Amino acid sequence: EAGVAQSPRYKIIEKRQSVAFWCNPISGHATLYWYQQILGQGPKLLIQFQNNGVVDDSQLPKDRFSAERLKGVDSTLKIQPAKLEDSAVYLCASSLAPGQNSPLHFGNGTRLTVT
Amino acid sequence: DQQVKQNSPSLSVQEGRISILNCDYTNSMFDYFLWYKKYPAEGPTFLISISSIKDKNEDGRFTVFLNKSAKHLSLHIVPSQPGDSAVYFCAAIYSGGYQKVTFGIGTKLQVIP
Numbered sequence: 001e002a003g004v005a006q007s008p009r010y011k012i013i014e015k016r017q018s019v020a021f022w023c024n025p026i027s028g029h030a031t032l033y034w035y036q037q038i039l040g041q042g043p044k045l046l047i048q049f050q051n052n053g054v055v056d057d058s059q060l061p062k063d064r065f066s067a068e069r070l071k072g073v074d075s076t077l078k079i080q081p082a083k084l085e086d087s088a089v090y091l092c093a094s095s096l097a098p099g100q101n102s103p104l105h106f107g108n109g110t111r112l113t114v115t
Numbered sequence: 116d117q118q119v120k121q122n123s124p125s126l127s128v129q130e131g132r133i134s135i136l137n138c139d140y141t142n143s144m145f146d147y148f149l150w151y152k153k154y155p156a157e158g159p160t161f162l163i164s165i166s167s168i169k170d171k172n173e174d175g176r177f178t179v180f181l182n183k184s185a186k187h188l189s190l191h192i193v194p195s196q197p198g199d200s201a202v203y204f205c206a207a208i209y210s211g212g213y214q215k216v217t218f219g220i221g222t223k224l225q226v227i228p
Contacts, residue, residue: 033216042220056215104216106159
């Protein structure tokens with residue numbers, strides 16, 4: 001079984017620039033998550049999709065962050081404009097369904113540095 | 116508001132001994148708990164879980180204990196091996212709503228050969 005694929009692995013941008021991350025979940029996984037992990041902290045959920053619909057984006061800074069999941073498969077997360085405090089690892093995860101019977105499978109993440 | 120707390124940022128254990136990683140939670144609505152393990156430059160991987168209706172779950176060298184009254188869980192690794200050196204995240208789910216997974220900040224375990 002192929003894992004969750006993310007690209008790019010690393011990205012360095014200047015503040016006020018824009019950036020996009022891509023995620024391809026495990027085939028057949030209906031639920032897709034984007035997490036932000038700042039150095040020294042645990043992963044924080046930014047947005048959760050069920051198929052191509054958003055079920056939780058309560059912690060997504062919507063003035064600068066956006067995400068979409070077209071056709072219920074791949075997803076992109078965009079930041080525009082970036083701030084210094086957006087420097088973090090952005091993790092994509094997928095699961096068969098939300099909840100306790102379906103553990104999250106994570107990609108290796110994209111490390112974003114904003115200078 | 117940190118609903119899942121891991122108060123020990125790091126832990127060093129001798130190979131062959133027991134590693135005990137602790138986790139506390141504040142939200143009494145959480146009813147399912149998980150441990151994830153993370154190596155550098157990789158995403159977290161699922162390790163073991165426990166439902167709130169149980170107080171213990173065992174999988175090989177890994178055992179998770181849950182004390183609901185104290186809102187505390189722990190992960191025991193026996194015997195510890197150098198390959199267990201990683202960051203361990205405690206996570207919790209509330210099965211109502213969107214079943215969001217909430218993570219702690221992690222504990223870095225070093226197993227010394």
